[in-house]
Amino acid sequence: MKQLKMRSSAIAMTALVMLLTSACGAADKTTTSTASTAASPTAAAKAEEKKSAEPVKVIWWHSMSGELGKAVDKLVADFNASHKDVQVEAVFQGTYDESLNKMKASMDTKSGPSLIQVYEIGSRFMIDSKAITPMQTFIDADKFDLSQLEENILNYYKFDNKLYSMPFNTSNPILYYNKDMFKAAGLDPEKPPTTYEEVAKAAQALSKDGKSGASFAIYGWFMEQFFANQGAEYLNNGNGRTSSATESMVNSDAGVKTLTWWKQMVDTKTASNLGRKTDDTKKAFAAGQVAMTLDSTASLRGIVSSAEGKFQVGTAFLPKPADAKDGGVVVGGASLYILNNKSDAEQKGAWEFIKFLTNPQTQAFWHVNTGYFPITKKAYDEQLVKDNLAKYPQFKTAVDQLHATKANKATQGAVMGVFPEARQIVEGAIEEALTGKKAPKDALDGAAKSITEKIAAYNKTVK
Structure with missing residues (x-):
């Protein structure tokens, strides 16, 4: 109410000033007009000049x-x-x-x-x-x-x-490995594993003396990358690129194969499950507690520096199944x-x-x-x-992997309006499988259903 009164008073005052100005103008019309003509262009020009x-x-x-x-x-x-x-x-x-x-x-x-x-x-x-x-x-x-x-x-x-x-x-993800642990396990440090099968075999040889062969953080981004590396699409409708996606395909063969491989390593204790934080796997790798891990190429300098004076860091392409189609990283x-x-x-x-x-x-x-x-x-x-x-010669791996990627809808990357939520749902499914709460297929079926429902709700808001 107080603001309303003040506003009314201001309007009245403005009207009064206009009235007085009008009266003055009538009394000395010639003088006012001449002054305006002389002053206005100069003021406007100055204002424009200052602005520019x-x-x-x-x-x-x-x-x-x-x-x-x-x-x-x-x-x-x-x-x-x-x-x-x-x-x-x-x-x-x-x-x-x-x-x-x-x-x-x-x-x-x-x-x-x-x-x-x-x-x-x-x-x-x-x-x-x-x-x-x-x-x-x-x-x-x-x-x-x-x-x-x-x-x-x-x-x-x-x-x-x-x-x-x-x-x-x-950035994109690469496999980081401890070359010294590879030597100690009788593995060639210059020939890192490139397939799921080779990673599982190497992890078995590397798991000894209380140390784990591998550890991958539960990160939805990794699952998305594993799909692309198999040339498999994560969403329908060309990964959501030929037209808006309406369905999650995280429970397709590419997803089930990946999560089954991952879970088998955890079950046999050749890979450790350290949860969702990539920082936790990085610390374990730097401490020499795990021999192989996945992380972003953007972490390369930090990972190499953290291992300095302790062991040599090797880098390799993101692994994929031996029978995978042409793909690459997103x-x-x-x-x-x-x-x-x-x-x-x-x-x-x-x-x-x-x-x-x-x-x-x-x-x-x-x-x-x-x-x-x-x-x-x-x-x-x-x-x-x-x-x-x-x-940092290890960075050549990242550059080579980027350039070796085959351009297709899978490697172009999936797109959906609810991607942040979808990533969280997938992480929940991976967690359920690795901890034994659900079988890999069941966990991914549940994730696909939830994501598909969220996509449908989002698509309605866009329409």
Whole structure:
């Protein structure tokens, strides 16, 4: 009520001022008119000049913390120093989930970012949200050459041959193994296992003296990768790419075969189950308690450094069944989206920053300081990258695996609007199987049913 009274008083006061101004104008019409003519253009011109002199501000929401956050800050500082017309402000927004939820809350306002980093499994939601300007719009307008970027990385973010976001931090999983333990077990440290069958056999030989042959974290991302590596699709309708997915296929042969192999190793105590946290398996590997583990290529530097002075770390391709079809790995990580509720100037400013991020020198810095793949092919020609590969030869495995991946719907990656929830459901199913609560097929049948129901509910909201 108090605000209403104040507002009414303000309106009355404004009306009074207008009335008095009108009266003054009538008393000395010529003088007022001349003064307005002389002053207005100058004031308007000055305001316009000031506006055009100010750099365009681009707010970038990201989820990179710690050393990754420091690398992000350096990229932004370098861009800002070389672009006086555009200035980027990087704002850490917590985890990928937290950042995406904040963006959802800001969609009906202007308080959100100009640019946002979103994890790969948020792709379908971002497109369906209608809140973005597809990256292809800027690519076409600028005649930007996409052939300079890695095709197997771009493929994930392409829908109907159109790029909706620009890949930023990209990784995939590889097998890490303890070369010293391999030697002690009579295994050739230069010939790591490549198939499920070989991993199981090696794990048996490596399991002794209270140490485990292997340990893989219960992580939904690994299951998705095992599917792609068998050339198997995770969802119907071409992995959700030929048309929106309506059904989970996590309970297909590829899933059952994978979970059965995994469970058999746990049951025979040749692999240990350390739960869902990848950090726990990393620590056990670094301590020499497990001989083989799976982790992201982005963890390579940290894993090698943690083993320094204790044992040699070997790396190998993600394993697959001996009879698997052609496949490979799906890129993980995140990409950058430009929000469409910002001015053209802001969106173009964001695009300028993205172009800066794709140049070879920037990508070389990002790769060497984070462990993520360079998305630009020519980054590998930079001396910085060559020196890094000499120091960490294990990274060649990751690069070779990316390049050996066969492009198809399986390796392009599954897309659905409820992917974060689906990943949690799959992790629950893996847990049920490994702990003996359910048989692998039963656990995956339950997961597929739950995910399919969630997809149906999501698809209704999109329609």
